[in-house]
Each structure stands twice: as C-alpha cells, then as structure tokens.
C-alpha cells in the first residue's frame with residue numbers, strides 16, 4: 001500500500017513533457033501546450049494527434065482517444081502514471097514505483113497500513129466465529145452464507161459486526177448491531193469512533209461497489225439496507241449509517257458526479273432530514289431525487305419483498321424533489337378541504353332534510369354531491 005503523500009511527491013517530481021518527449025517528438029504550439037505524433041505503437045498516427053498540457057501535467061490523444069476522461073477504450077486517466085501504464089502496459093503501482101526510482105524518491109509505505117491490517121484480521125476472526133443462532137437471525141433477514149462472506153459480516157460476542165470498507169475495500173472500522181439484550185439503554189447500532197483512518201462525517205457504507213454503469217447514487221440508512229438490495233442487483237447503493245448528512249458527504253457525492261436518490265423513511269423526522277440533505281446538495285449545484293419508503297418499511301424490507309425487481313421499484317418510485325414538494329402541498333390541500341367538508345356536513349344535511357318537496361330534495365342532493373363530493 002503506497003501512501004498518498006508518496007504518490008503526490010513522485011507526481012510533482014516528474015515532468016510529463018520530458019517523459020512524453022522520450023517517446024515522441026513534441027513541438028510547442030501554444031502557452032504550455034505541446035503536440036506530436038501519438039507515441040503508442042498501436043496508433044499509426046500520420047498527424048500530430050497527441051497533446052501534452054504542461055500546466056495541468058496531463059496528456060491525451062485526439063486520434064485514438066487515449067488519456068481522455070470518457071475514453072471508450074481502457075481508461076487509465078491522463079497523468080504521468082497513466083502515460084507509462086498506457087505506453088508500457090504495466091500496472092498503476094508499477095508505474096509509480098518505476099517513476100519514483102527515476103526521480104530518486106524512496107517508496108514510503110502507507111503509515112496506516114498496520115491499522116488496516118489489524119482491522120482486517122479482526123474482521124476475519126469475527127466472521128469465522130459466528131454462532132449458529134446469529135446466522136439464523138441474519139438468514140431470517142434475507143442474508144445467506146454468500147452475503148456474509150461478501151461483506152465479511154461477523155460476531156464479536158455480543159454484537160453483529162459489519163466491517164466498514166473504504167473505496168478500496170480496506171477495513172476502516174466496524175458498525176456493530178446489538179444482538180444480545182444486555183443493556184436496554186445501549187443504542188441498537190454503534191459505529192467505530194473517529195480515528196486516523198475513519199471519520200464518520202465523511203463516510204458512506206458501500207462505496208467500494210459504486211460503478212460508472214449507473215448514473216445514480218442511492219443513499220439509504222443502515223448496512224443491511226445496502227447489503228440486501230445489493231444482493232438482488234440494485235446498483236450504487238450506499239448508507240450513512242445513522243450519522244447526519246454533512247458538507248463532507250456533499251463533497252463526496254459531488255465528486256462521484258451522479259444523481260443522489262434518497263431512499264428513506266417518509267415519516268416527519270425522516271422527511272425533515274431528507275429536506276436538509278437535499279438543500280445542502282442543491283446549494284452545491286447537485287439535484288437529488290427522493291424515494292419515500294412506505295410506512296414503517298426500510299430498504300431491507302423492500303428488497304426482501306421485491307427481490308430482483310427492487311431496482312425497478314427504485315426507478316419507478318423515485319421522484320424529483322420538486323415533485324415531492326408539490327405532492328406535499330396537494331396532501332395539505334386535500335386535508336384542509338376534508339376538514340371543511342366535515343365541519344359543514346351537519347349544516348348541509350340539515351338544509352337538505354328541511355326540503356319538503358322530494359324532487360327538489362333529490363336535485364339539491366345531486367348538486368351537493370357534484371360540488372362538494374358529499375353523499376347525503
């Protein structure tokens with residue numbers, strides 16, 4: 001595991017123009033812009049399609065589309081490491097180490113490597129020591145052996161343990177769920193405290209499985225609400241694990257460049273927290289969708305009910321935030337109208353009963369029904 005510090009240092013020491021010039025002749029065509037024939041052996045380039053930008057230390061080939069962000073071909077990125085990977089067909093880490101050697105920087109291991117390793121071992125031991133009754137409980141919630149292995153779910157003697165993976169599946173800590181009732185007042189879920197490697201205010205559970213195949217990011221509440229839908233094929237689903245949404249989460253989601261879809265409880269408290277999160281994202285220019293879950297149900301229940309159709313359920317039921325607000329206004333309007341009707345009911349009834357002529361009474365009854373929807 002290489003530290004970010006080391007990677008940044010190597011990158012800063014390498015000049016992409018000089019690196020590229022070793023493979024192709026470059027001509028300066030503008031302020032910090034260099035062009036030449038594509039150096040890649042698979043691209044027989046007759047024109048100078050290859051460009052290097054000195055200021056951003058990046059490169060791209062307009063002919064074979066390598067180095068572009070949305071390249072249809074294998075996309076390595078467009079920095080110096082990506083260039084070497086592309087040219088020499090080597091891995092990312094290998095490219096970093098090769099350039100580090102050239103510029104004379106000693107490889108530095110991630111200073112937290114030991115911490116990750118310790119937590120990983122802990123997760124394995126919890127996973128191996130799950131008693132049958134805990135497994136039976138998890139089975140009743142829709143999980144099988146395969147899911148427990150995939151998510152390294154375990155048991156620490158008192159609680160069910162969910163390792164908190166980062167984007168690269170390194171274990172940063174645990175979310176633990178009470179299994180044996182020892183202390184009524186203890187919270188049902190407990191997440192690891194903040195540490196050098198874990199910060200709950202910028203953590204989302206499930207990001208190691210986020211892909212570019214889906215342009216939404218579904219945000220739900222607990223670990224199980226991620227695991228069960230995922231099992232049935234729901235893409236890009238992550239959880240806040242009960243922590244409130246922060247500016248760090250906003251930045252994280254903005255960087256993903258995906259549409260957030262909040263799949264949460266629609267009770268008044270839930271709605272209030274969704275509104276807050278949606279507003280924070282909107283302020284950062286990110287527009288969300290909302291999927292309000294039916295009364296008392298969570299994403300785990302929905303996924304256990306709809307199984308392989310859960311993805312369709314999300315797509316069919318998620319609405320834009322504006323739609324949600326309008327629906328809320330209409331609900332309020334309907335309830336006000338019903339309130340008024342209820343209040344006027346005795347008066348209307350009395351008036352109708354006072355009409356002696358049967359035909360006239362019938363006409364008036366129809367009229368009231370047409371205008372007020374009251375059947376009298």
Ligand SMILES: [Zn+2]
Nearest residue numbers: 038043061064
């Ligand atoms: Zn090319």
